[in-house]
Amino acid sequence: MRIKLLGTAAAEGFPAIYCVCPACLEARRKGGPNIRTRSGAIIDEDLKLDYGPDTMAHVYAHNLRLDRMRYLLVTHSHEDHFTPWEFFTRRPGFSHLEPGTPPVAVYGNAKVGSMLRPADLEPVDGVPAWTFTEVRHGETYEMGDYRVTAVHANHDPAEACMVYVIQKEGRTLLYGHDSGCYSEASWEVLRRFRFDCVIMDCTFGPLSHEDGHMGFPQNRQIREKMLREGMADEKTAFVSTHYSHNGLADYDEMVRIAQDSGILISYDGMEIQV
Ligand SMILES: [Zn+2]
Ligand SMILES: [Zn+2]
Numbered sequence: 001m002r003i004k005l006l007g008t009a010a011a012e013g014f015p016a017i018y019c020v021c022p023a024c025l026e027a028r029r030k031g032g033p034n035i036r037t038r039s040g041a042i043i044d045e046d047l048k049l050d051y052g053p054d055t056m057a058h059v060y061a062h063n064l065r066l067d068r069m070r071y072l073l074v075t076h077s078h079e080d081h082f083t084p085w086e087f088f089t090r091r092p093g094f095s096h097l098e099p100g101t102p103p104v105a106v107y108g109n110a111k112v113g114s115m116l117r118p119a120d121l122e123p124v125d126g127v128p129a130w131t132f133t134e135v136r137h138g139e140t141y142e143m144g145d146y147r148v149t150a151v152h153a154n155h156d157p158a159e160a161c162m163v164y165v166i167q168k169e170g171r172t173l174l175y176g177h178d179s180g181c182y183s184e185a186s187w188e189v190l191r192r193f194r195f196d197c198v199i200m201d202c203t204f205g206p207l208s209h210e211d212g213h214m215g216f217p218q219n220r221q222i223r224e225k226m227l228r229e230g231m232a233d234e235k236t237a238f239v240s241t242h243y244s245h246n247g248l249a250d251y252d253e254m255v256r257i258a259q260d261s262g263i264l265i266s267y268d269g270m271e272i273q274v
């Protein structure tokens with residue numbers, strides 16, 4: 001499978017639009033991969049991860065065909081990951097879909113489900129716009145060629161935030177943010193897998209941070225633990241993402257810091273063949 005990281009910033013984007021910190025000023029000056037939009041990703045055109053406020057910009061920048069999206073996995077309800085109004089424009093009156101286009105199967109926690117509009121479940125031409133499945137920690141869901149296992153994130157105790165293990169054609173990916181260092185209950189599930197690609201929360205950039213989000217020192221620890229405990233090997237791709245300017249390190253600086261770490265620094269539009 002091929003995953004494209006459409007956005008790689010934390011909630012306020014990088015540069016943050018009002019911010020004059022040195023990292024934001026430098027990112028604005030340099031442009032290119034130093035400019036990060038809010039997080040989201042897509043796999044093989046049909047499985048979308050999160051639906052944040054930059055989704056429309058991602059569609060334009062990467063010429064996406066969202067009408068081909070069949071599955072939408074939502075990690076949690078925070079505004080940088082789930083702002084569903086534009087999802088509702090998939091409805092008649094806003095969009096003309098090919099006849100017979102199936103509904104989007106949405107997976108997420110109860111809070112995410114509560115943000116979907118019940119009116120959209122009314123079928124149009126016999127087809128609802130979407131279906132919803134509430135995910136639970138440690139459970140696996142079959143979605144066409146995909147097998148997806150939900151794993152508790154260490155992020156916001158107010159809701160059941162999830163990271164996802166996504167498997168297809170014998171390959172295994174961890175979409176591991178937003179999350180701080182994983183709990184033992186989460187590791188118990190993660191140990192069932194051997195990962196070909198691991199995408200990690202690096203909100204704090206080079207700074208150390210364990211709870212709610214991570215920084216690069218914690219990304220290094222996760223890589224070392226996975227290699228040590230057989231969840232990964234030297235061929236596993238480790239990628240850090242979800243950067244905030246508060247870590248005061250733009251893309252170029254993170255690439256310098258990550259030299260020889262075995263961890264790739266994400267940028268908007270990065271594609272990884274898993
Ligand atoms: Zn976030
Ligand atoms: Zn800033």
Ligand SMILES: [Zn+2]
Nearest residue numbers: 076078155178
């Ligand atoms: Zn969040």
